Amino acid sequence: MNACRVALVNLPQAVPELMYTEKVRRAYTDVAQILPNLSLAYLAGALEREGFDVNYIEAFALKMSPRDIAEELVRFRPAAVCYNLITESFLDVLPSIAAVRERYPLPVIVGGMHMGIYPRETLSHSCIDYGIVGEGWESLPALLRALEEGSGDLEHVNGLIHRRNGAVRETPRRDRGTSLEEVPFPARHLLPNHAYRCVMSKRRPITVMISSYGCPFKCAYCDVGSITYQMRSAGHVIDEIEECYRRHGIREIWFQDETFTLSPDRVFAICDAIRTRGIDVLWSVRTRADLVNPEMLKAMHQAGCFKIHMGVESGDAEVLRMLSRSIPLERIRAAFAWAREAGISTLAFFMIGNPGEDRVSLERTIRFAKSLSCDFIQVNKLTPCPPSRLYSQVMEETGRDFWAEYTRGRRESIAEMGNYFSVFPADELDRWQKRFFKSFYCRPSYVARRLLSVRSWHEFQMLAKAAGSIW
Numbered sequence: 001m002n003a004c005r006v007a008l009v010n011l012p013q014a015v016p017e018l019m020y021t022e023k024v025r026r027a028y029t030d031v032a033q034i035l036p037n038l039s040l041a042y043l044a045g046a047l048e049r050e051g052f053d054v055n056y057i058e059a060f061a062l063k064m065s066p067r068d069i070a071e072e073l074v075r076f077r078p079a080a081v082c083y084n085l086i087t088e089s090f091l092d093v094l095p096s097i098a099a100v101r102e103r104y105p106l107p108v109i110v111g112g113m114h115m116g117i118y119p120r121e122t123l124s125h126s127c128i129d130y131g132i133v134g135e136g137w138e139s140l141p142a143l144l145r146a147l148e149e150g151s152g153d154l155e156h157v158n159g160l161i162h163r164r165n166g167a168v169r170e171t172p173r174r175d176r177g178t179s180l181e182e183v184p185f186p187a188r189h190l191l192p193n194h195a196y197r198c199v200m201s202k203r204r205p206i207t208v209m210i211s212s213y214g215c216p217f218k219c220a221y222c223d224v225g226s227i228t229y230q231m232r233s234a235g236h237v238i239d240e241i242e243e244c245y246r247r248h249g250i251r252e253i254w255f256q257d258e259t260f261t262l263s264p265d266r267v268f269a270i271c272d273a274i275r276t277r278g279i280d281v282l283w284s285v286r287t288r289a290d291l292v293n294p295e296m297l298k299a300m301h302q303a304g305c306f307k308i309h310m311g312v313e314s315g316d317a318e319v320l321r322m323l324s325r326s327i328p329l330e331r332i333r334a335a336f337a338w339a340r341e342a343g344i345s346t347l348a349f350f351m352i353g354n355p356g357e358d359r360v361s362l363e364r365t366i367r368f369a370k371s372l373s374c375d376f377i378q379v380n381k382l383t384p385c386p387p388s389r390l391y392s393q394v395m396e397e398t399g400r401d402f403w404a405e406y407t408r409g410r411r412e413s414i415a416e417m418g419n420y421f422s423v424f425p426a427d428e429l430d431r432w433q434k435r436f437f438k439s440f441y442c443r444p445s446y447v448a449r450r451l452l453s454v455r456s457w458h459e460f461q462m463l464a465k466a467a468g469s470i471w
């Protein structure tokens with residue numbers, strides 16, 4: 001008997017409108033980064049282990065139109081097609097899902113954190129047949145088998161939402177709390193690894209990885225703190241790094257954990273193993289400024305870490321307090337200085353439109369950014385999203401769930417929510433964002449340092465494109 005076929009489609013991921021100006025949003029998707037969808041790659045691995053024949057369709061990196069995707073589906077003839085959803089870009093990907101389905105009607109299954117928040121709103125769109133809430137490792141194979149058998153009995157599938165006889169039905173969610181060490185590594189043999197890129201990468205092929213999931217902290221604006229934190233062992237992580245290097249020819253890895261350096265012992269163990277196993281990869285991580293120290297950063301650099309991303313958010317202690325992010329400014333300053341001393345380049349994330357922020361605190365934040373030993377900054381506008389604490393406050397104070405309205409199809413709801421916590425009107429906040437970027441990147445000393453650091457024509461082109469997006 002032939003294995004049941006299933007297609008997983010990675011659609012182009014739009015950048016939320018409220019966070020950036022249109023020009024920056026375009027640059028982000030055209031230039032900044034096109035990387036694999038790790039959730040789908042993990043699912044692909046889990047499905048293959050269960051005996052399914054999986055086609056990971058990389059519509060984002062390969063710039064495939066709905067017509068291209070439908071043609072690939074006609075060729076592969078899967079039993080169903082699956083997508084991973086993010087709340088902030090749901091309405092941007094929905095037309096593609098509908099267009100593919102119109103050309104080649106197949107059961108459409110969706111999953112992702114979004115489904116845990118807005119399952120019924122998502123199912124209100126007729127182009128989506130099934131939603132999986134929670135862990136897809138077991139629910140998706142169970143659903144696919146039930147569809148293949150045509151039994152119609154879906155009650156045993158965990159966390160399923162679907163339509164039946166005109167009514168929406170849900171089965172109970174019974175997550176086992178599966179550890180990332182119980183599922184296979186992401187199925188990178190199905191991905192077009194050479195097609196991925198990132199404006200700040202140094203080598204290709206590049207891939208993404210997570211060594212821990214969720215976050216133990218609870219910053220008021222963040223939705224990740226709601227996910228139960230789990231950390232993979234150093235041995236499990238290093239085995240995946242080695243597989244990337246030897247089997248897939250990967251030469252750069254971007255760890256997408258929120259706090260890669262939470263356990264210093266694990267960081268040292270990973271660094272030791274990279275060196276002793278002779279793995280020649282460059283890598284970058286994200287973490288918090290209060291979770292690094294000089295010895296750790298030195299060891300990371302010696303093991304190939306060339307870039308570290310740290311959230312700063314504001315240079316005003318009172319604003320940080322209101323964001324429940326009480327890392328002392330001096331600790332932040334020290335962390336960036338240590339990274340530079342260790343030879344690791346840095347990117348600082350800032351956020352504007354925060355509660356308690358005014359003209360004075362914004363000026364203070366811009367000054368603080370320029371005073372850091374930092375190579376790049378990213379400035380986002382605060383966009384309250386579920387299930388963060390700030391978004392709960394928005395709902396409580398307005399009596400509206402803007403993202404639920406958006407998910408049902410009302411795009412203007414997000415504009416109506418606007419930059420809710422900002423004292424500035426939308427156009428003024430846009431001007432602050434632009435000013436922030438310019439005052440950091442247009443300093444003659446900064447421009448000279450950047451140009452001197454360019455090592456290749458490719459690097460120069462990427463930097464020039466990124467710079468063009470600021471003006």
Ligand code: SF4
Pocket residue numbers: 215216217218219222223224225258288311
């Ligand atoms: S902002 Fe970062 S540190 Fe804070 S809860 Fe989110 S992921 Fe964790």
